Amino acid sequence: MSEHRVRVKVRRQDGPSDIKTRRWEVFEVPRWSRMTVLDALIGIREDPRTVDGRGVSPVVWDCSCGEGRCGACAVLINGRAGLSCEVLVDEVSPKGQVVVVEPLTKFAVVRDLVVDRSKVFGDLLRLMGWVGVDVCRDTGEGLVEGDEDQAVRSELSQCVMCGCCLEVCPNVNDSSEYVGAAVINRVRYLGLYPGIDGLSGERLDGLMGRGGVVDCGKAQVCADVCPKGVPLVESIGQMSRATTRRMMGWLMG
Numbered sequence: 722m723s724e725h726r727v728r729v730k731v732r733r734q735d736g737p738s739d740i741k742t743r744r745w746e747v748f749e750v751p752r753w754s755r756m757t758v759l760d761a762l763i764g765i766r767e768d769p770r771t772v773d774g775r776g777v778s779p780v781v782w783d784c785s786c787g788e789g790r791c792g793a794c795a796v797l798i799n800g801r802a803g804l805s806c807e808v809l810v811d812e813v814s815p816k817g818q819v820v821v822v823e824p825l826t827k828f829a830v831v832r833d834l835v836v837d838r839s840k841v842f843g844d845l846l847r848l849m850g851w852v853g854v855d856v857c858r859d860t861g862e863g864l865v866e867g868d869e870d871q872a873v874r875s876e877l878s879q880c881v882m883c884g885c886c887l888e889v890c891p892n893v894n895d896s897s898e899y900v901g902a903a904v905i906n907r908v909r910y911l912g913l914y915p916g917i918d919g920l921s922g923e924r925l926d927g928l929m930g931r932g933g934v935v936d937c938g939k940a941q942v943c944a945d946v947c948p949k950g951v952p953l954v955e956s957i958g959q960m961s962r963a964t965t966r967r968m969m970g971w972l973m974g
Contacts, residue, residue, distance in 0.1 A: 724817060727752040727810055728772065729761050731780050732823040733833050747772045747819070748780075758798055758805040758813070758820060759784060762834075781833040789948065792883030796834050797823040802885035804948045825888045838884055844900040845882075848927040849920050850907045870913065877910040877956065879949040886943035886953055898932030902943035902953040905934055909956045912963070922967070929964045937961070 728749045735742040749772050750764030762782050769779040785791040787806050794805040799813050799821050814820050828836035845851075880903055887893045887901040908928055912921045928934045934957060943953040 728819045730819050730821045734830050756810045758808045781835055783835045792881030795883035795885050802888040802946050827888050827893050844904045849924050874913050880906055880951045885946050889942045889946045891940050892938045899936040900932045905960050906956040909960050925964050925967050934960050
């Protein structure tokens with residue numbers, strides 16, 4: 722293999738229930754400086770031939786923005802979860818090694834590298850992970866906050882719901898309803914808007930229910946893999962304390 726080319730080994734599957742079609746295929750595409758894994762997948766799509774010359778169907782992968790803002794392109798790259806649009810080929814193949822790309826394992830495969838993330842969005846729906854529409858009405862002067870609060874909220878808002886934190890979490894599995902760090906972080910983020918929509922209490926109630934913050938095993942690997950550097954462990958800790966205070970309020974009230 723030329724130093725100006727890179728080999729990419731892709732885990733493929735033809736459909737959601739086509740486990741028998743699960744297979745590896747190896748491709749080779751031109752390589753350049755600052756090339757991302759997403760660039761390599763685009764190269765495969767433009768010329769879908771394996772290294773042994775077989776013409777195959779183009780690899781199917783998910784992507785929207787291509788700049789690390791949508792989270793759709795999350796995959797396993799050499800066994801580590803990450804955004805294919807941000808991971809550089811030079812970082813994962815410094816000496817010409819094969820780049821191995823697989824779909825995330827904590828979600829059902831739709832086809833090839835595309836997975837079904839509906840669990841994440843279902844949990845967001847259940848925990849009211851949005852700002853209520855009533856905030857559109859005229860409520861007088863806007864909220865005033867300091868630079869420190871703005872900095873915290875900005876850091877939390879970087880989460881793109883890619884699912885990388887769920888991929889590495891040992892408590893996210895087929896026998897658990899645990900919502901995972903991203904959803905808990907979202908509840909914390911919305912709770913930092915004091916009184917903006919009146920749903921903060923209901924969100925905490927949700928986190929005290931099935932699959933909530935108590936199901937976190939405190940492995941703390943979620944923050945290590947987050948491609949946006951969101952302080953997920955801190956968010957889980959903050960929400961754990963908040964739900965405890967709410968429960969104590971019930972007991973004492």
